[in-house]
Amino acid sequence: MKTAIGFRPEFLDFQRGIRVGNLEERERITRILKIALESRYGEGFVTERWGRGVFWRWIGYLPRSNRAAKPLSSHVSFGSAKFFLAMNPEEQLFQCGLQVERGYGKAPREFAQCQLAEDWDWHRLVAALRPKSPMERELLRLTREGFQIRGGSWDASETGFAGVSKLRKMLEAAPPAQWAGFQLFYPMNQVDVQSATGLDLVESMLAVFKEVTPVMNLCMQTQLRKPLAGDGL
Numbered sequence: 001m002k003t004a005i006g007f008r009p010e011f012l013d014f015q016r017g018i019r020v021g022n023l024e025e026r027e028r029i030t031r032i033l034k035i036a037l038e039s040r041y042g043e044g045f046v047t048e049r050w051g052r053g054v055f056w057r058w059i060g061y062l063p064r065s066n067r068a069a070k071p072l073s074s075h076v077s078f079g080s081a082k083f084f085l086a087m088n089p090e091e092q093l094f095q096c097g098l099q100v101e102r103g104y105g106k107a108p109r110e111f112a113q114c115q116l117a118e119d120w121d122w123h124r125l126v127a128a129l130r131p132k133s134p135m136e137r138e139l140l141r142l143t144r145e146g147f148q149i150r151g152g153s154w155d156a157s158e159t160g161f162a163g164v165s166k167l168r169k170m171l172e173a174a175p176p177a178q179w180a181g182f183q184l185f186y187p188m189n190q191v192d193v194q195s196a197t198g199l200d201l202v203e204s205m206l207a208v209f210k211e212v213t214p215v216m217n218l219c220m221q222t223q224l225r226k227p228l229a230g231d232g233l
Helices: 029-041 064-068 109-114 121-128 134-144 164-172 190-194 198-219
Strands: 017-019 045-052 055-063 082-088 093-103 148-153 180-188
Touching: 017 082, 029 045, 029 055, 029 082, 029 198, 045 064, 055 064, 082 180, 082 198, 093 121, 093 198, 121 164, 121 180, 121 198, 134 148, 134 164, 134 198, 148 164, 180 198
Parallel strands: none
Antiparallel strands: 017 055, 045 055, 055 082, 082 093, 093 180, 148 180
């Protein structure tokens, strides 16, 4: 598959977003990562996005089996943990990692489907944030390796990790009338991106997804199989 990849560093535009339009199939990151994830984990993934036109700001990949397992929310993707890519022009960062959404604790009538339901992965995430837990071990490991955590209301999210107890309190304190969530991601700046090849970047994204898979499994109803050694493109 390596020879077929046509993704290029300039497709990560720090002013406009992630380029997905007006490209050949072998250049489109949405297709490249979806094929790689489905090969790695042996199951289907749903691709979500935020944006329109040629450039998108956010792309998500969620295991189809986990969404289908939800008795109340199998028709929406908000309740499912997902791998994500995001371009953050405000902070001049490209972000890659894991996202779990809370949605609204109290949704406006026009966004009723975005109301937090009992079967959302958010509840497993919050419950897993306990001292001396598998979640604590994974978050400590990843933050020591350069991963960052952001959580709370998207309108005023906080960055940093000061332990699972404080993180849990921060997440629980998000106002119910605001959209909230949790992100665990590896940041890359413009120099990092422009000094890499397109293949380097794709392999880095897949390596990040592999690193956050144990945390994702702690949040989901279903489980992604452990990637095999050397598993990649």
